[in-house]
Amino acid sequence: MRAVAETSALSHLECSACQKRWDANALQTLCRSCNKVLLARYNLALAKETLTKESLAQRPRGMWRWRELLPVREEQHIVTLGEGDTPLLPAPRLGSPFGCKRLFIKDEGLNPTGSFKARGISAAVSRAIELGVREMAIPTAGNAGSALAAYGARAGLTTHLFMPEDTPELNKKEGAIYGAQITLVRGLINDCGALVRDRAQKRGWFDVSTLKEPYRAEGKKTMGLELAEQFGWDVPDVIIYPTGGGTGIIGIWKAFEELEELGFIGPRRPRMISVQAAGCAPIVRAFLHGLDHAPPWQNAWTLASGLRVPGAVADYLILSVIRKSAGTALTVTDDEILEAMREIGAREGVFAAPEGAATWAAAKRLLMDKVIHRDERIVLMNTGTGLKYPEQVTASFPVEDPIGA
Numbered sequence: 001m002r003a004v005a006e007t008s009a010l011s012h013l014e015c016s017a018c019q020k021r022w023d024a025n026a027l028q029t030l031c032r033s034c035n036k037v038l039l040a041r042y043n044l045a046l047a048k049e050t051l052t053k054e055s056l057a058q059r060p061r062g063m064w065r066w067r068e069l070l071p072v073r074e075e076q077h078i079v080t081l082g083e084g085d086t087p088l089l090p091a092p093r094l095g096s097p098f099g100c101k102r103l104f105i106k107d108e109g110l111n112p113t114g115s116f117k118a119r120g121i122s123a124a125v126s127r128a129i130e131l132g133v134r135e136m137a138i139p140t141a142g143n144a145g146s147a148l149a150a151y152g153a154r155a156g157l158t159t160h161l162f163m164p165e166d167t168p169e170l171n172k173k174e175g176a177i178y179g180a181q182i183t184l185v186r187g188l189i190n191d192c193g194a195l196v197r198d199r200a201q202k203r204g205w206f207d208v209s210t211l212k213e214p215y216r217a218e219g220k221k222t223m224g225l226e227l228a229e230q231f232g233w234d235v236p237d238v239i240i241y242p243t244g245g246g247t248g249i250i251g252i253w254k255a256f257e258e259l260e261e262l263g264f265i266g267p268r269r270p271r272m273i274s275v276q277a278a279g280c281a282p283i284v285r286a287f288l289h290g291l292d293h294a295p296p297w298q299n300a301w302t303l304a305s306g307l308r309v310p311g312a313v314a315d316y317l318i319l320s321v322i323r324k325s326a327g328t329a330l331t332v333t334d335d336e337i338l339e340a341m342r343e344i345g346a347r348e349g350v351f352a353a354p355e356g357a358a359t360w361a362a363a364k365r366l367l368m369d370k371v372i373h374r375d376e377r378i379v380l381m382n383t384g385t386g387l388k389y390p391e392q393v394t395a396s397f398p399v400e401d402p403i404g405a
Contacts (some may be wrong), residue, residue, distance in 0.1 A: 006055075009047035009068045013214055016317055024071070027131045029212055030313075036216040037314045039254065040071050046259050053233065053264065061085045061318050063119055063222045069258060070123060070222075071215050077130040079155045083122050084222055088230040091380070094360065098367045098376040101223055104229065104236070105350055110387030113147045113174065115353070116220065117339035117385045120247060121147035123219030124208050129155055133397060137162065138207040139192030139242065139400040141305040142171035142300040149178035160205060162192035168305060170388045188300055190310050194361065210214045210245035217251045224255025227379065228265050236270045239377035240362055242355040242383055243274040243283055243329075244309035246318040248328040253321045270379075271372075272327040273353065274318065275362040277302030283318055285328040294315050304354035306383065328371060338396045340364075341386060354389060356382030 015023040017036035022028050025042065031038055048069035059065035063084025074076050088104050097105035100295055108116035122145065130137065137160035138148045145161035152159035161175045165184040175182050185192045193209055200207040211217060235256060241249045249272055260263045276284050279301040286294035296311035312318060322329055332340075340357035344350050352360075359380040396399045 006050045006067045008071055008073045009044065010013065010044040010073065011041050011043045012070045014041050017041075017248075018291040025131075027128070027133065027206070028214060029034040037211045037317060040214050040218050042258065043070060044258065048262060053263065063122065063219065066140060066225055069218075069225065070124070070206070071218050071396070072126045072130055074130065076197075077126050078122075079126045079129065079151050080122055081118065081150060081154060083111050083118040083219075083246075086110050086377070088227065089108050089295055089350065090337070091344075091348050094344060094387030095341050095374075095378075098364070100367065100378065102375070102377040104347065104377070105352075105381045106223065106343070106379055106381050107350055108223070108381065108383050109351070109353060109387075112149050113143070114385040114388050115147065116223065116248060117141040117143040119219035119221065120144075120251075121151050121208070124213060124215045125151045125155055125157070127215045128206055128208070128213075129157070133204075133206040134158065135205045136160070136194045136208050138208045139189050140167070140171075140187050140198045141308060142167045142388065144210070145170050145182075146174040146178070146182070149175040149180035152180065154176040158262075160196075160199070162196050164188055165191060170390060172275055188308060188310055190296070190309070204323075210247055210312070210392060211250070211313055216236065217247050217254065220248045221255040221258075222251075223248060223381070224252035225259065226260050228256065229254070231377070233264055235265060235268060236379045238273060238372050238378045239270045239381065240273045240275060240359040240366075240378065241381045242304070242358045243276050243318060244306045244312070244355070246274075246283070246312050246314050248381065248383070249274060249321055250317050252312060253325070261321075269325050272321050273326040273362065273366070274322055274327070274329040275358045276331050277304050277337070277358065278331040279334070280308050280310060281331045282309075283315060284329040286315065287322060292319060294319070302324050302337075302354075303324035303389075304337055304358060306353070306355040307358065312343060328366075330362055330365065332358050336361040342397070343380075345386075350382060351386040352382045353384035353386050356380070356384060394404075
């Protein structure tokens with residue numbers, strides 16, 4: 001029997017709004033007809049020739065073992081630092097006050113550069129290189145910039161990071177260590193995005209802003225692929241996701257759709273719950289008001305820098321996923337986030353990023369209000385490590401003064 005090479009089954013790009021098809025072998029950004037998000041589509045019948053549950057189990061661990069469902073055609077273009085296959089940790093001590101025996105933490109803080117951004121950036125950089133890109137720029141609240149700088153260094157690319165001036169210091173230093181060119185901006189991430197758009201157009205950089213190119217979502221999708229595998233080819237009942245730009249929530253949902261078409265899982269889906277900070281909650285506000293788009297949030301503020309995203313280009317997709325899944329959206333305060341960080345750390349030994357801790361703050365309220373139930377399988381998506389937030393941690397978690405010898 002002829003051996004079939006494991007390779008991408010990428011077929012084309014499809015507009016998420018007008019459904020127009022675009023060539024996946026050309027460099028693309030947003031749909032040129034309606035300016036909406038493009039999604040990668042795959043020939044799943046072709047993927048089935050090599051991607052089976054059995055073959056998957058035999059491959060080396062990591063995100064790129066899902067080659068058929070990722071966009072890079074030639075292995076030589078893959079830029080990897082070992083991202084993916086993060087643990088799904090049972091959290092019985094965290095859930096015990098609420099009687100939750102099936103609470104889990106998907107710990108993305110163990111990825112390279114300390115966050116889930118490594119997945120999306122690995123896919124985006126790899127595909128961009130394959131399509132001829134050699135210089136890239138990104139507006140970033142911190143972790144995406146760190147990841148782009150690291151993967152750019154790995155690939156020998158020139159990278160430009162535009163960060164709000166109050167981005168956590170470690171993220172700034174990371175970018176510098178990886179050799180990126182860093183511009184600090186007096187403003188929020190949307191202000192950084194405007195500068196990137198202007199300079200990228202003038203200087204020929206490729207803009208890898210959230211969902212303004214099609215492939216970061218494909219890397220984030222692998223979180224959903226892994227969750228299904230980790231649950232024995234099933235899905236949890238509830239996924240609580242900290243939502244800034246929303247690439248992950250869209251990617252996870254897309255993963256489940258593709259796995260069903262491949263025959264790996266059935267039609268059941270988890271309720272997707274979006275949590276945002278009280279000081280920046282455009283998706284929550286739009287959801288509660290029944291809107292299909294989220295007007296920008298004014299005067300955004302939260303210590304969870306990844307949640308300080310006043311407007312998301314894919315707002316309509318995030319809201320659609322929440323509603324299709326019979327999920328919900330809610331806010332938590334910064335004080336609740338800090339309390340959740342303490343509880344996750346003290347009870348489960350996981351130093352969650354503020355964004356990840358927001359999921360536990362939300363879960364507690366949802367459990368008390370009986371929106372989610374203690375016997376359900378609940379996944380908290382911890383999107384990064386709290387070690388990247390020294391200023392907040394230093395101020396909020398004091399240590400006793402030393403005693404004499």
